[in-house]
Amino acid sequence: MFLVALSFAYFAKALSGSYMKSTITQLERRFDIPSYLVGIIDGSFEMGNLLVIAFVSYFGAKLHRPKIIAVGCVLMSIGTFIIALPHFITGRYEYESSARWVVNSTLNTSPCSAGSTTDLRQNSELPEVPAAGCEGDSNLSMWIYVLLGNVLRGIGETPVQPLGISYIDDFATEENAALYVGCVQTISVVGPVFGYLLGSLCAKIYVDIGFVKLESITITPADSRWVGAWWLGYLIAGIITLLSAIPFWFLPRSLHVPGSDPGPDKPEQSGLMKDCAPVKHKYPAEEHMSFIEMAKDFVPTVRTLLGHPVYLIYLCVTIIQLNSLIGMVTYKPKYIEQHFRQSASKANFLMGVINIPAVALGIFSGGLLMKKMKLNIMGAAKFAFVTSLIGYVLSLFFFAMSCENAKMAGVTLPYGSVEETSEDKESLLNACNAKCFCPDNNWEPVCGGDDITYVSPCHAGCGQSTGSGKDTVFSNCSCVGAAGNFTATRGQCPDKEDCDRMFPYFLALSVITSFIISLGGTPGYMLLIRCIKPQLKSFALGFHALATHTLAGIPAPIYFGAIIDTTCLKWGQKRCGGLGACRIYNTTAYRIAYLGLTLSLRTVSFLICIPGFVLLSRQLRREERDALRASSANGGTELEALRKEEFVTANSERSQASQDNGTARETRL
Numbered sequence: 001m002f003l004v005a006l007s008f009a010y011f012a013k014a015l016s017g018s019y020m021k022s023t024i025t026q027l028e029r030r031f032d033i034p035s036y037l038v039g040i041i042d043g044s045f046e047m048g049n050l051l052v053i054a055f056v057s058y059f060g061a062k063l064h065r066p067k068i069i070a071v072g073c074v075l076m077s078i079g080t081f082i083i084a085l086p087h088f089i090t091g092r093y094e095y096e097s098s099a100r101w102v103v104n105s106t107l108n109t110s111p112c113s114a115g116s117t118t119d120l121r122q123n124s125e126l127p128e129v130p131a132a133g134c135e136g137d138s139n140l141s142m143w144i145y146v147l148l149g150n151v152l153r154g155i156g157e158t159p160v161q162p163l164g165i166s167y168i169d170d171f172a173t174e175e176n177a178a179l180y181v182g183c184v185q186t187i188s189v190v191g192p193v194f195g196y197l198l199g200s201l202c203a204k205i206y207v208d209i210g211f212v213k214l215e216s217i218t219i220t221p222a223d224s225r226w227v228g229a230w231w232l233g234y235l236i237a238g239i240i241t242l243l244s245a246i247p248f249w250f251l252p253r254s255l256h257v258p259g260s261d262p263g264p265d266k267p268e269q270s271g272l273m274k275d276c277a278p279v280k281h282k283y284p285a286e287e288h289m290s291f292i293e294m295a296k297d298f299v300p301t302v303r304t305l306l307g308h309p310v311y312l313i314y315l316c317v318t319i320i321q322l323n324s325l326i327g328m329v330t331y332k333p334k335y336i337e338q339h340f341r342q343s344a345s346k347a348n349f350l351m352g353v354i355n356i357p358a359v360a361l362g363i364f365s366g367g368l369l370m371k372k373m374k375l376n377i378m379g380a381a382k383f384a385f386v387t388s389l390i391g392y393v394l395s396l397f398f399f400a401m402s403c404e405n406a407k408m409a410g411v412t413l414p415y416g417s418v419e420e421t422s423e424d425k426e427s428l429l430n431a432c433n434a435k436c437f438c439p440d441n442n443w444e445p446v447c448g449g450d451d452i453t454y455v456s457p458c459h460a461g462c463g464q465s466t467g468s469g470k471d472t473v474f475s476n477c478s479c480v481g482a483a484g485n486f487t488a489t490r491g492q493c494p495d496k497e498d499c500d501r502m503f504p505y506f507l508a509l510s511v512i513t514s515f516i517i518s519l520g521g522t523p524g525y526m527l528l529i530r531c532i533k534p535q536l537k538s539f540a541l542g543f544h545a546l547a548t549h550t551l552a553g554i555p556a557p558i559y560f561g562a563i564i565d566t567t568c569l570k571w572g573q574k575r576c577g578g579l580g581a582c583r584i585y586n587t588t589a590y591r592i593a594y595l596g597l598t599l600s601l602r603t604v605s606f607l608i609c610i611p612g613f614v615l616l617s618r619q620l621r622r623e624e625r626d627a628l629r630a631s632s633a634n635g636g637t638e639l640e641a642l643r644k645e646e647f648v649t650a651n652s653e654r655s656q657a658s659q660d661n662g663t664a665r666e667t668r669l
Contacts, residue, residue, distance in 0.1 A: 002066065002171075002255075003180055005247035006164040007187040009073055012244040013157050014191025015198070016080050016237035017045070018356075020150065021330055022199025022348040025337060026230040030093060030207065031143040032572060032580035035331070039561035042330055044147045046553030048079075048154025053546045056158045065163040066251035073245030075156030080238035082149030086142035087231035093207050095225040096443045096572065154549075162541040169529060169537065171255040182367020182522045189360035189518075196333075196352030198236065203228035203345040218470055222343045223491060224583045225443070305540055310531050310619050313612035315547055317605050318524075321388070322552035324601035327560035328594075334564075335594055338585045339403050340499045340506065350507065358511045362518030370523050380527045381616060384520030385609055391517035392602050394509065398595050401506045403499040405587050406492065408445070408453045409460075411569050412586075415479055432479035433461040441573030443583050447493035448480035455570070460488050531616070563593050 020042060028038050056068065168184070169177050206217060207227040219226050305311065332355075336347040366383075369375075375383060405412040410428035428440060438458035446457050454460035454477075461478035472490055480486035532540045565582065567589040572580035 001247070002167060002251055003183065005066075005244075005251065006069075006160070006168070007184050008247070009069065009160050009164070009244045010184055010188035011191040011194075012073070012237070012241040013076060013160060014188045015195040016076070016153065016234070016241060018192030018195030019199050019233045019237055020045070020083075022196050022203070022333060022344075022351070023228075023230040023233070024330065025334055025344050026203065026207075026228050027143065027146065028581040029225060030227045030230065031146075032574050033143060034579065034582065035334075035561035035564045036558055037143075037561075039330070039557035039559075041143060041147050041150060042557040043554040044150040045154040045157070046549035048151040048156075049158050049549040049553070050154075050546065051151075052155055053158045053162070053542055053549065056162070056542065064253045065159075065167050066248040066253070068159045069163055070245045070248035072156045072159040073241055073248070076153050077156075077238045077242035077245070079149045079152030079154075079156060080234050080241055082152060083146050084231040084234035084238070085149070086145045087207075090142045092211060093227055095219060095227075158545075162545060165529075166537055166541060178367050178370050178522065178526050181525065182364055182370075185367070185522060185525070186360050186364040189356060189363055193352045193356045193360070195233075195237075196348045196356060198233045200345045200349035200352060202230060202233045203343070203348060205229040205232065207231075218472065218490060220470065220491060221345055224445070226344075228344065301536065301539055302543075305532070305536055305543060308532060309615045310612065311528075311540065313608065313615060314528060314531065315544060317608050317612060318528075318544070319548055319551045320601055320605040320608070322548050323556045324598045324605075326552055326556040327601075328598045330557045331560055331564060331594065335590070338590060339587050340503045341403070341406065341494075342503075354507055355510055355514055358515040359518045362515040363521045366519040367522035369519070370526065375523060377527055377530050378616060378620060380523035380530075381613065384524035384527065385606075385613075387516050387520035388602070389606065391513045392599065392606070394513045394516070395595075395599060395602075397509055398506070399591070401502050401509070402591060403502060403587055406453060406584065407451070408455070408492075408570075408584060409448075409479065410455060411584060413452075428455060428459060430479060433459055436461060443570070443572055444490075445492045446474060446488040446490055448477060448488045449486040450480055451493050452480075453492045454479065454488065457488060462488055531619070560594075560597065563597060564590065567593055 024035075024038050024042070027033070027041065028035065164184070165181060168180050204221055205228055206212070206214060207229055209229055221228070333344065333347040333351055336342050336350065337344055342350075366387075370380060370383070373379070407413055409415050410430070415430040415432060429438070436458045438456060442456045442458060444456040445453050446460055446462070447453055448460055457465070457474045457477070460474065460480055462474035462480075463476035463478070465472055465474045467473050470490060474488040475486075477486050477488050480488055528540070528544060529537060564585075567586045568582035568584075569586050570583045572583050574580045
């Protein structure tokens with residue numbers, strides 16, 4: 001029952017965590033913030049973990065673990081609800097559109113008309129529109145509520161992993177512990193499947209669904225200004241997390257440990273348990289220990305743990321590899337969107353139904369193989385290293401799966417050209433649109449008849465427009481083609497033939513590498529549990545989580561996002577000034593930065609593994625010598641006792657023989 005309850009809690013926390021990552025681009029666009037700031041929001045979950053994890057894992061192991069997990073699940077659900085709060089207390093979402101600045105005007109329907117912009121700037125009513133927008137610009141700081149809610153969610157998640165895993169390992173048989181841990185880890189990866197699918201569904205729904213007329217929306221989910229109903233998924237995830245807390249209130253503090261005394265009240269178990277040897281790595285919870293005694297023992301416990309060389313090496317390797325993993329997973333949907341020009345909904349869907357199941361299958365298979373092959377500590381370490389190395393080699397092929405930059409006039413190529421050029425903001429202005437007085441911060445992409453995307457109808461030099469909404473057609477576009485008088489339609493051009501050919505290969509390789517790398521997940525985790533003393537197990541798991549959250553979970557999304565920001569070609573502009581979210585990236589630079597940083601970190605981790613294997617082999621040899629000495633000492637004691645027993649028996653026999661002889665002599669006499 002505890003295994004089922006813990007699996008559901010893992011599912012709930014993984015669902016909300018993966019949904020957070022699926023809304024990365026939605027949060028960027030909704031609050032007009034760059035990637036590094038979204039990385040801070042994503043890392044705030046680890047900040048919440050950092051605040052309490054050391055104390056929860058240390059004191060929680062000595063208290064009622066199921067109830068502490070229940071309290072954590074309640075806090076997680078409250079934090080998830082707070083994340084969705086900004087949608088209900090802020091105004092409606094307004095995307096960039098040239099029509100917004102000429103509301104209710106029938107004097108000029110042309111995106112570009114000589115002197116029109118000058119006349120509009122002289123209009124005394126125009127300054128009031130930006131001023132009104134600036135009054136609501138403070139609503140964009142509502143992302144702080146998202147950050148605070150994620151911090152609370154991180155605090156609530158703290159006891160689930162260290163207390164739950166240690167509870168299973170304490171009260172399960174040795175041969176089943178690895179399988180149970182593998183089951184829990186597998187469920188924790190099934191959660192992201194539903195998290196990304198939920199993110200895919202919500203990304204298709206417009207953010208202000210129910211509050212605006214969808215017919216008036218001129219953008220589609222494929223547009224870089226589109227924001228889905230990001231808040232809806234957090235409400236669903238919060239309810240599921242709240243339900244996961246219920247079973248833990250009714251579970252006992254401890255269970256019967258195999259090999260221990262079942263107690264006088266359970267005589268029927270004596271026949272089943274009397275032949276079981278006590279398991280050396282079990283360490284049941286301490287029933288009677290005051291808080292002051294536990295506090296006094298805290299510092300010596302930390303000193304003992306940090307003095308373990310194998311544990312320290314394992315800690316360093318996992319911190320570096322988790323930096324690579326967290327950075328890669330956080331921005332992988334964004335990478336699929338930007339590099340292969342897929343919508344946010346499709347990117348999340350593919351992550352949920354293709355990539356995540358491969359990870360879940362790999363983790364479960366790793367636990368099953370460890371049970372079947374009966375791997376010891378060294379075998380588990382070698383297995384995890386080999387699978388990670390194979391995945392690393394296969395990941396190098398991602399560099400060859402390139403996709404060309406989108407053809408955008410003035411951004412990736414000059415006007416009237418089909419060859420790419422370097423970024424040049426001044427190239428947005430050209431002789432064909434010089435009389436249009438187009439603002440540099442305008443972003444309303446249109447697809448010209450020459451299959452080239454233009455930043456806006458104004459930058460395309462379009463003189464007329466017909467239709468409304470998504471069906472608007474712009475004509476007399478002087479920049480479209482060499483002859484002029486061409487048309488343009490809303491949205492970017494679907495110029496992605498090379499991407500469509502390469503994308504299936506990218507997905508296939510991604511699935512294979514994810515499966516192979518995740519095979520070593522469970523053996524690597526069992527190495528962490530078994531390489532330390534039993535009494536340090538819960539605290540070691542908690543300290544490991546503390547270190548990885550601090551040095552991997554928090555910084556990785558931030559510096560990955562900052563490096564990705566350096567590849568931006570066109571930034572959005574806030575209504576009251578300042579940079580907003582990035583609209584288009586240099587896909588070549590994005591690929592090199594994203595993949596290069598990911599694989600560089602993993603290269604460093606492999607180098608640290610070399611001294612780790614040396615120290616682990618020394619520890620195992622030392623433990624074998626200690627075991628032999630203990631066995632010899634026990635054997636010598638038993639031999640001495642046996643000799644004493646034989647001596648006493650011989651004396652008794654001689655005494656008895658003397659008595660018999662005496663009796664015989666008396667009889668003869």
